[in-house]
Amino acid sequence: MRGGVTVLPGLNAQVAAGRVTGLLGPSGSGKTTLIRSIVGVQQVAGGTVTVLGLPAGTPELRSRVAYVTQDASVYSDLTVAQNVSYFARILGAPANDVDRVIHEVGLDGREGDRVGRLSGGERSRVSLAVALLGTPEVLVLDEPTVGLDPVLRRDLWQMFGELAAKGLTLLISSHVMDEASRCDDLMLMRDGRLLAHDSVAGILAATGTDDIESAFLSLVEGKP
């Protein structure tokens, strides 16, 4: 339930560990509500959400699950370094993590800049840097690549792949269908319902299409 509206009626799914799962669907399809339920900040009217074997939102999960909200949830009146250090201390991450994550999102040299003066893309990178702090086992990212330049987008997807290779579980939402090819598994959503949940190849094979956009259309229109 979100804002008094039932958003996700009878959705049943399991996200595989150690893989990049893309959560794809148009705006308003329930991606954010699903993500909020998984990180435990959404009031759930019914059903169960289990993360790493524990009920979602359990205190123990708060340092094991990292969450990037859709808007860059960082302090615009602090510098890049001040933002990252603050969250690092809240998470109890080691001090050298601050430099590491700033480097990983390509913001070296911008540490002293006020976040409010950064561009939208740079701001979401600060937000992403915060999610990489410490040693999360699950990364949940709500539209992390919106407004980023293609080079950085490619680099980030490459990093997501590397993180998954290290054993992290990533759930990444997007409304851009061409990002689907970068994922291992896909969950296609529309109007709060899960249309398909399979590997990229599996979905293409099942729908007999060549790209995810067509696969999505064929699923929506109920064609074979």
Place this chain on the structure above:
Amino acid sequence: MTATRTVVTARRVVQQLQHDHRTVALILVVPCVLMGLLAWMLSDADFNQYGAPLLGIFPLIVMFLTTSVATLRERESGTLERLLSMPIAKADFVLGYALAFGLLGVVQALVVSGLSVGVFGLDVAGPTWALIVVAVVDALLGTALGLFVSAFAKTEFQAVQFMPALILPQLLLCGIIVPRDELPTALRLLSNVLPMSYAVDAMTEVMTSASMSSDFWLNVGVVALFMAVGLALGAGTLRRRTD
């Protein structure tokens, strides 16, 4: 709850203020200007009578507004949601804010009382430290009330409206306009349960008597109690899971 996360949060709020010179300047300068205005327009005797209680009320109002808007901004920007998905206790968040704005309240109280006594000629019978104690406790009460009401405001517009709704009635009933003994019974009883009444009583005693009686400490204690309850309710009304 951990002391570290509380202190780290307080430090972060102070860092934010460091980048916002205009707000800090307004917080420090506006009460001084208002006190100067009072000193100018009132006779010496009247300035002592009205200036002293207002010395406690200005910090309360300023801190109330600052805190309620700051917390609401944190809600709207999504940083609160992010923080609450991390291992931080709700009390860490609330106390961190109280600590940071309390600190600002101390600075404000020192500046305004110093200027009022030293330059505007406010005549204090009691010790200056007592004046500062009351001003600081008032500022902290403002912070606590601000944190509490921000839970009931969905927008910054609403948050600002809580000022006339919650603070102005207290200002009318706290004894500055009509001594509380002379209020109609119902209103007097009402004023008995409003924190500002006790803040003003404490300040009045600082002005009029050389040594602080047990009543002074009782009044300060009541204000501190309201502050503690405000903070507890502020932490209690924070929700990790929202609709």
